[in-house]
Amino acid sequence: MISGITVLNRAPVHQVSANGNLLSANTAAISNSRDRIPDMGNTLSLKWQRSVDSANPDKLPLLPLWIADMDFETVPTVKEALQQRLANGVYGYSYTPDSYKAAVSEWFKDRFNYSVRANEIIPFSGVIPAIITAIHAFTKPGSGIILQTPVYHPFYKAVSSTGRRLIRSPLxxxxxxxxxxxxxxxxxxxxxHPELFILCSPHNPTGRVFSKDEITALTDICLKHGVFIVADEIHSDIVFPSSAFTSVLNLENDRLNDRLIVCTSPSKTFNLAGIANANIFIKNAETRTRFLDTAESLGLHGHGPNFIxxxxxxxxxxxxxxxxxETLSYIKDNLSYAYYRLDEELPDIWHSAVPEGTYFLWLDFRKYGFSDAELEKLLLTECRIQANQGYIFGKxxxxxxxxxxxxxxxxxxxxxxxLVRALKC
Ligand SMILES: Cc1ncc(COP(=O)(O)O)c(C=O)c1O
Incomplete structure (x- = not known):
């Protein structure tokens, strides 16, 4: 038996609230708070907003399994700290205490054993804004940017919207x-001849957690050919016991660090994406100044993080x-449960052998021979599952x-x- 699965017997999924959201009927019996189906009505949740299908009240409720945030409440102490501050009601300009950067630095030291000093940390309004800033700062219009495809779709937009040239290196x-x-x-x-490589590590959508050897080999090639590296490590905390995360900063290579920016964020780790905060690590002083000057010229860097x-x-x-x-353990069980069911009941769907990192299932339906339009119709219209279609991550x-x-x-x-009902013969 897959661990944690018995709770399913106590959590019916077809309870629907007045505003059309899925609700669990018996929350009192639920032992793991992550089993609770949240009522996301009136929360402005992007993921759940589209799950309300008032035009089709008779249909199965839509299952929102697309954009990359969690359905779980964040860390209870975070909720309490925000509630306490918001209760004050006076929301004027704020400053960032020194303890903020100390906390960021300590987290990465404790978890991944690399050091960033306070002056090497740049709080930013998100990872994608930081990547776009880096593209402006370290490449020229028309220059090439290399991506390991398929990859997180906003990277393509970042390349095209800045007038740079997309170079694909398929996994x-x-x-x-x-x-x-x-x-x-x-x-x-x-x-x-790309000028910049956007490394996505751990990799979205494939879930790969690249090993130290792989990160070393990739960065050695970039160093050899003078390619600047932007390492998007936003998923670094979502890694399961079969794998170990290696940051580019773990390589402790000064030559590499001179032409490197590393993007981190608490958003995936603690389900804080709506708070839109990132921390960018830049070791080299000149690289940092150039990044900061560019951010300022783009109007992106101002007052640091706000108090929230x-x-x-x-x-x-x-x-x-x-x-x-606890959250990683729950997600790991979810992924194992899904793998088990798929292997037993839909073995024609390919997935990686073990979950390495990220909270995504990256499923290959190609044995069924559907076109992308047919696959989308199957998922959305027949199964009423809102997932991300693979083609958005590149061809x-x-x-x-x-x-x-x-x-x-x-x-x-x-x-x-x-899925089983729709696909099993
Ligand atoms: C690889 C990757 N980078 C960046 C982001 C978005 O970061 P932000 O919201 O900080 O711009 C995501 C969100 O899913 C992601 O998966």
Whole structure:
């Protein structure tokens, strides 16, 4: 039996609130708070807003399993700290206490054993704004930017909207997981001369957690060919016991660090995406100045984090490690449960052998021979599952679907039940 699955018997999923949201009927019996199906009415939740289908009240409720946030309440101490501050009611300009950067620095030291000093930390309004700033700062219009495709779709927009040239280096689908073709990566760099590489590590959507050897090989190639690196490490905390995360900063290579920015955020780790706060690590003083000057010229860098961002981030990094441990365990069980059901009941859907990182299921439906339009129709119209279609992550994602498993297990179970009903002959 898969651990935690018995609670499903106590959590029916077809209870619907007046505003159309899914609700669990018996929250009192629920032991793990992550099993509770949240009532997201009137919360302005992007993910759940579209799940309300008032035009079709007779249909199955839509299951919101798309955008990358969790259905779980954040760390209780974060909620309390925000409630306490908001109760004051006076919301004027705020400053960032020194303890903020100390908390950020301590988290990364404790968890990944690398050091960032306070002056090397730049709080920012998000990882994507930081990536766009870096593109402006370290490349020229028309220059090439290399991505390991399929990849998080806003990277493509970041390249095109800044007038840069997209260079693809596809990951290779192995038997058990996606792999990097290092020779092809280097050949592409030699042929196309990108100025910048956006590394997504852990990798969204494939869920790969690149090993220290892989990170070393990739960054060595970039160093050899003078390619600047933006490392998007936003998913670094969502890593399961089979894997170990290596930051580019763990390599402790000064030459590399001179042409590197590392993007981190508490948003995925503690379900704080709506708070829109990131911390960018830049070791080299000149690189930092250039980044900051560019941010200023783009009107992006101003007052540092506001008090909501700084209270949430500092409290989460100081007090959230136990919450994270429990959350990772729940998500890991979700992913294992999904893998088990798919292997038993829909073995034609490929997935990686073990969950390495991120809270996504990256599922390959190509054996069924559907077009992307047919796959989308199957998921959305027939199964009433709101997932991310693979093609949005680039043409290499065609025939795949990304399902967000950071949800109550009853919702995931219902999604798999629906897939099984639709696909099993
Ligand atoms: C790889 C990756 N980078 C960046 C982001 C978004 O970051 P932000 O909201 O801080 O711009 C996401 C969100 O899903 C992501 O998966």
């Amino acid at each position: 290779i689908q192995g038997k058990n997981r996606f792999e990097i073709d290092f020779a092809a990566f280097e050949r592409t760099i030699e042929a196309e 961002q700084s209270i949430a981030t500092e409290t989460a990094y100081r007090t959230g490690s136990y919450w994270l441990k 290499e994602g065609s025939g795949f679907v990304r399902i967000n498993a950071a949800c109550p297990r009853a919702i995931l179970k219902e999604a798999i039940d629906r």
